[in-house]
Amino acid sequence: MAKLHLFDLDGTLLYRSAAAVEIARQLGLERETGELERAFAAGDLTPPRFAQLACDLWTELTHADVAAAFEAAPWLAGIREVWADIRERGEHCAVISLSPSFFVERLLDWGADAAYGSRWPAVPFRERVDPAGILSAGAKVRIADELCASFGLERADCVAYGDSRSDTELFAAVPASVAVNADHHVSELATFAYGGRDLREAYALTLGSAA
The missing domain is CATH 3.40.50.1000 (HAD superfamily/HAD-like)
Structure with a gap:
């Protein structure tokens, strides 16, 4: 079967990482994104709220940043x-x-x-x-x-x-x-x-x- x-x-x-962590590393926003990750893991943020807060934080994100984060990820x-x-x-x-x-x-x-x-x-x-x-x-x-x-x-x-x-x-x-x-x-x-x-x-x- x-x-x-x-x-x-x-x-x-x-x-031991996540897409958000790797994207944040490319943007130099590890600390701020890490706070969101910890709040999400603790159940203090819903998935939609996490997504909106991350978008608010990553205003300079480009396709090149996403590609670089993907390639460099562990x-x-x-x-x-x-x-x-x-x-x-x-x-x-x-x-x-x-x-x-x-x-x-x-x-x-x-x-x-x-x-x-x-x-x-x-x-x-x-x-x-x-x-x-x-x-x-x-x-x-x-x-x-x-x-x-x-x-x-x-x-x-x-x-x-x-x-x-x-x-x-x-x-x-x-x-x-x-x-x-x-x-x-x-x-x-x-x-x-x-x-x-x-x-x-x-x-x-x-x-x-x-x-």
Whole structure:
């Protein structure tokens, strides 16, 4: 039976970092963005509020900054190789992240079948954030269901990879999951746990799984 592998981005594909952190580094706004990140992680900011405050902060962001942040980010090793192996097996892989879609969708060039992120205003920011376009933990489950329908699969065929609170609903919805460099929110729900910097090692845990 084919599988659908669902990957988080922040803290999962990115080692102990996030798209917002890497973008902020390019802009020299690490401290200010770090405060937003901590408030979001603590549950003090909703995803739409975080997005709007970040847009207000990143007024000088350009496409070149986004590209540079993406290239310089601390990606786990072996991402392209894992996704190539998944395709060779006749399976599917997708990225679902609360981070901006203009960052997440760059992973399509690395071999993901689909990449979903929150719809922020176009860069450079001249408009307000539309809350309806900002993803949530629950949205990850909805998108997973839509992907399953498009590939002729079911939730029972899914494997989720994640690290934190935003992955808990998806981990609870699918039968197999890998906590990657994870915190307690998902480690207690996960089928497997991995700590390290190579996605090939995390992926290997799922091979041969009955789920």
